[in-house]
Amino acid sequence: MLDAEATLARLRPILEDPSVAKVNQNIKYDLVVLRGHGLRPRGVAGDPMVADYLLHAGERSHSLEELARRYLNHSVIPITELIGKKSRKTPQLSMDQVPTTRVAVYAGEDADVAWRLCELLEAQLASAGALAPQDLQAPEALTQPRSPLGQLYTDVEVPLIEVLAELEYNGIRLDIPLLRRLSAEMGQQLAAIEKEIYDLAGHPFNIGSLVQLRQVLFEEVKLPVQGRTDITGAASTDQETLEKLAVLDHPGAALPRKILQHRRLAKLKSTYVDALPEMVNPKTGRIHTAFNQTVTATGRLSSSDPNLQNIPVRREEGQQIRQAFVPAEGWLLLTADYSQIELRLLAHFCGDAELRRAFAEERDIHAAVAAQIFGVPEDQVNAEQRRMAKTVHFGVIYGISPGGLAQRLQISRDEAAKFIDSYFARYPKVQEYQDQLLQNCRTTGYVTTILGRRRQFDRDALRANSTYQQRNTAEREAINMAVQGSAADVIKLAMLNVYRRLQRERRQARLLLQIHDELVLETPPEELDALAELVRQEMTTPVQKTLGLHVPLRIDLAFGPNWLDVKELSSA
C-alpha cells in the first residue's frame, strides 16, 4: 500500500495548481475525499458524467461502465473484480485492502477512459444545437464549446461541481439529544395509538403490513373500498383513502383515523428521527448529504444518503425535526428562498402583461389572479378564492387537466374545466405560450430551459398516433420542464454567485443546503447583516440580468438558531 502522507505530498502541487486542468468521472467525489485529507484541488475542467447528463438527462445511466460501452465500445474492469461482491460470507473490501499493483491497473484504465470520454462528450456538447454566426467567428470557438449546451456545461455545471463538493464537505450540524428525546416521545405515542387500533380491530396485527391492513379494513371491518392501486389493483389504503373512510357513517370509521395518525408518526420516526442521528459523521459531528447533479430529468439537483431536501415542514408533528438542524456552536442559520420562482418564469416566458405587472408591483399573485377569474376587486378576494387560484397555478405549472384539478379542489370535472377556461380566457398568453411550446416540442423533439438545457421527448408520444394517456403525460412533462428546469437554472446561477462572493470576501459563512428554490447557510452572528446583503444581492439582480428576465426576482431571507425557528430578516 502507498504511504498516504508521502503520496498526498507528491500530488498536492499538481492538484492545487489551477493551471493544471483536471477531469474525471464524478470528480465531485474526488474533491470531497481529497478535501477530507487537507487538499483543495483547483482547475476542475470537466466530467463526462455531467457532460452526458446535459446531452441525455433522464434518458439513460451516466455511469462510467455505460458511457465506456456506449461511446468507446469498451468494457471497463468491474470494481467487484477488486473488492468483491456484496455477500453475507465475504464482506466487500475497501480499496486500500487491494494490492497496489492491481489498483494501478484499474486506476489507470479509469483515468484513461474518463479522459477520452470527456473529450468525446465535450465535442458533442460543442456541436449540439445551432451555432450562432458570431460564435463561429469568435476565436475561442475553436477550442471552447460555445453552443448553448456547451456554455451551460462550461459556465454553469462544471463550476458548480466545486460548489456542490463544498456543500457536501461542509455538512450540517444536528441536535442529536433533541432527536433522541423526540424518538422516545414518539415511541410512546405510537404504542398508545397501536393499542387503540388493536381494540378497534378486535385483535393485534402488523399495522405496517398493507396485506394485513387491507384484511382488517375491507374484510373484517367491511369498510367500502375507495380506490385501487396502480400496479396490482389492490384496495388502496393511502392517506386520501383513509381520510374518505374516516368521515363515513360507519361503525368502523374510527379505525382509519387512528391508522392515519399511526402512519404519519411512524414515517417521521423511521425516516428522520431515528435514521438521521445514525448518519452523523463521527469525525465532523455533522451530517453530509450527497447532492446529485446527474439524476433528474429537468436539471434539478437531488439529495440522498440522507435526502435533506425532504425534511418535514408542512405539519406540526414534523416541525420538531427541523428544529434539530442547527448551525455550528455560537453561529446562526440563514435561509434564502425564491418567492414564486416558477410562476415568475411562466410570466417571463409567456409575456402576459397582466401577470408581469402583478409581479413588478409585488402584488399577492394568487389574490391578483383570483380577482381576475372570479371577477371581484383584489382586496375582496376571500381565502377560499385565493386557495383555488393557487391550486390552479400549480396546475398551470404542472400541465393542467380538468380531472386533476377537480380532484385537488374537490369539485366536479365540469366546474374544474370552467375554472381552467376562465383562467386561460383571462391569461390568453399563457395558453398561447404552452401551445407554442408543445408545437416546438413536436417538431424538434425537445424542450429547452432559459439556459438552453434540454429534455428529450418521444415525438410519437406527442402525436395523434399515441394513446390519449401517453400523449397527455408527455404534454404535461413537456410543459413542466420549461418552468421547473429554468428554475433549476436560476438557482444554480445563484449558488455560483453566492459561492464566489463568499470566497472573494473571505467570509466565514458557509453554504450548507440547496432545496430547489432555497439556500441554507451558516454564519457567525457578527457577519449576519453583511451576509444577508450579499445573498440578497447575488441571488437577484445579477441573475435577473444574466437571464434577461422581464420579471423581478424576489427572495425571502430569514435567520435563527435552527431551521424551524427562523425569523424574517427582510425581503427584496
Added chain:
DNA sequence: CATGTCACG
C-alpha cells in the same frame, strides 16, 4: 427487488 406509501419543492 417490486410495491405502496409519504416526506419535500
Added chain:
DNA sequence: ACGTACGTGACATGA
C-alpha cells in the same frame, strides 16, 4: 371514454 398534475428519495413489507 379517458382514473386524474410535475420532479425527487427512503422506508417497511413480502417475495
